[in-house]
Amino acid sequence: MLDSAHAGEATLLISADVNFLVVIRRFVQAAAVNFGLTATAIDDLVQAVDELSANIILHGYAGAPGQIEVRCRAEGGGVTVRLRDQAPPFDPTTRADPNLGVPLEQRPVGGLGIYLSRKMVDELRYRRLPSGENELTLVKRAATAA
Amino acid sequence: MNVTVEVAQGRVPVTVLAVHGDLDASTYQALIATARAQVAAGASHVLLDLSDVPYISSAGLVALHSAAVLVQGKQPPDPEAGWTAFRTMGRDIEQGRQVGVKLLSPQPSVMRVLDTSGMAQFFEIHTDRAAAIASF
Numbered sequence: 001m002l003d004s005a006h007a008g009e010a011t012l013l014i015s016a017d018v019n020f021l022v023v024i025r026r027f028v029q030a031a032a033v034n035f036g037l038t039a040t041a042i043d044d045l046v047q048a049v050d051e052l053s054a055n056i057i058l059h060g061y062a063g064a065p066g067q068i069e070v071r072c073r074a075e076g077g078g079v080t081v082r083l084r085d086q087a088p089p090f091d092p093t094t095r096a097d098p099n100l101g102v103p104l105e106q107r108p109v110g111g112l113g114i115y116l117s118r119k120m121v122d123e124l125r126y127r128r129l130p131s132g133e134n135e136l137t138l139v140k141r142a143a144t145a146a
Numbered sequence: 147m148n149v150t151v152e153v154a155q156g157r158v159p160v161t162v163l164a165v166h167g168d169l170d171a172s173t174y175q176a177l178i179a180t181a182r183a184q185v186a187a188g189a190s191h192v193l194l195d196l197s198d199v200p201y202i203s204s205a206g207l208v209a210l211h212s213a214a215v216l217v218q219g220k221q222p223p224d225p226e227a228g229w230t231a232f233r234t235m236g237r238d239i240e241q242g243r244q245v246g247v248k249l250l251s252p253q254p255s256v257m258r259v260l261d262t263s264g265m266a267q268f269f270e271i272h273t274d275r276a277a278a279i280a281s282f
Contacts, residue, residue: 021170021171022168022172043258047259050201051204054170113205116263120262
């Protein structure tokens with residue numbers, strides 16, 4: 001499939017509303033197909049973006065109006081998704097990996113969604129931009145089996 | 147997302163909730179509400195048919211867990227305080243499989259999420275509807 005992969009990038013700017021999560025999922029799915037990821041890798045990437053976007057909407061913006069920018073780019077033999085939002089600082093990468101043997105009540109807030117995200121991508125990085133935005137970068141490599 | 151309800155007769159009446167569509171942060175509360183209404187109407191054996199669910203997120207897992215808690219006659223955590231549901235889920239998963247709510251035919255991508263999250267330990271999962279109904 002990589003023979004037919006297209007290079008380039010695509011960006012979606014969308015209201016931070018749980019009713020629009022399906023639009024984010026369809027967008028990432030379409031971009032990932034176009035960039036040549038295999039079906040399982042696409043599912044994983046879409047799930048991770050959905051979980052993290054839901055966290056931005058529900059915990060970052062906490063229901064207040066806002067936008068999320070979703071940029072998908074083909075690079076390094078895989079797909080990189082960058083999420084940017086203007087909610088208060090929230091870094092999911094500092095949340096400790098939940099131990100599934102530990103009762104969930106002892107896990108941090110939003111733990112399960114973040115845990116699933118981190119398990120489904122090869123890299124997850126966070127930084128706070130000087131502009132006052134949160135930026136999450138997810139990398140899913142084509143060759144990795146989930 | 148919509149849920150269709152049917153009562154099938156096995157050894158006991160089994161309420162089959164067939165979920166159609168994605169179970170994400172925008173739809174999971176509707177499934178909990180349907181489960182709540184069915185329990186209020188007397189349902190004590192529930193089969194969740196997931197054959198038409200292409201996608202489930204952690205919010206959807208909360209709905210599955212809440213349905214099981216409701217059928218046990220208890221109150222699930224308030225979805226508005228959604229993250230506290232995860233506390234209860236951990237305790238309940240530790241107690242092992244419950245039998246009030248069972249799952250039917252999760253799609254492969256959904257099954258992966260059930261396995262990865264540990265939720266598969268909490269439910270009997272069937273792939274044949276007749277066998278599922280007879281198992282209650």
